[in-house]
Amino acid sequence: METRVTPVESVMTNRTHRPLARREGLQVFPLDDEAIVYDLARDTVHYLNFTARSVWEYCDGVRSPADIARILAAELADPDAAFGEDLRRDIESAVEALQNDGLLRPCA
């Protein structure tokens, strides 16, 4: 039986992935706790909501998506473990979206 691994699953199952935000060639416009990013190389516009912006800022090549989820859960002072699991999945989806949008450096 063939098993297809979607890109989202590949990020979720790759526990060693340490995403690194791309900064060069981008112009960032912070707006409250969200941001608009203009990609000067591709002439594309990206909207980062609070979660996406936070994740992008924590993508330093050292932290994993799970680490980022823990940091954000602490920042949000969320005592609810179930919500924490949802948050982890949201973070992994956000990392995948940022990767697809070219806002992270390509995986090594």
Next chain:
Amino acid sequence: MSVERATYQIGSVGVTLVTPIAEVAAAYDALYAPFRMSSGRTDEASFEVRVDRRRSRRTGLAHYHITSDVEDVFTVRRLSRVLPHVEGAINLCIARYMPRYLLLHAAALTREGVGVIIPGGPGFGKTTLAAALTSRGWKYASDEFAMIDTVDGSIVPYPKALSVKTGSMDLLKSFGLPVDAAPTFDRADKGAIRLLPARAIHADAVASSARIRLVVFPALTPGVEPDVAPMSPAESVFEMSRRCFNLLRFRAEAIGILSRVATSCHSYRLRSGALEATCNLMDRLVQFIAADRRRHARPAALSAA
């Protein structure tokens, strides 16, 4: 054959129409006579559009050739398609030669000094809503693209005739709009349309420049009570950028301009249903914003005194 040459100052856009075809000159003048400049002079930006009738060397068939300052722009067979293409040629001139303005696919109006833009793609009901609001005393700046001054973020009026689709005619007639009297033309993208001059709606219908205080993104949802949901400035900037015709001219600078607009105005998603109820809602939004401005203006006025 005599060539007619007439110059118009339509809001911030100067247009000179040159044509030997009397029907074309008369039809354009019927739409824009109040803007005609007897001196032949206009403000800073002025474009010349020429319409000629030619015969194809290959087929021998007659066609209308519409040229402008940009280049040879359009060739059409039917007279009913000429004026919409003249408007299209002017739009191209504005996009290319008025670099001071950001162009959004949006209707633009003002009410009580509040600048309002209604961005949306084709079929979002921009023109219908703009016409209905104008009939209720709002002032009209444009129906297809909003010109935003990149220096101060204000709406710059280009009050070209509203392009009313036949499907909206009955609805607008119920608002007392004189669409039956408006001439019929043919557009490749919209089919039969009526071009309705704003001043045919009421004499004082044309807007002046105004700061944008309200951005409303409509979504037509027939049969529902209209309502609005607030948007964050970033959401608003992103949605405006998607409707920006000349984004690639300004690139990241456009985002800076739109960010300044979004942070100094209110942005909403509008679920628009019945037209009258939607207009009532728009009236209430503007009243709220105008009152809010007055409240915030008062301490400054007192301290100045």
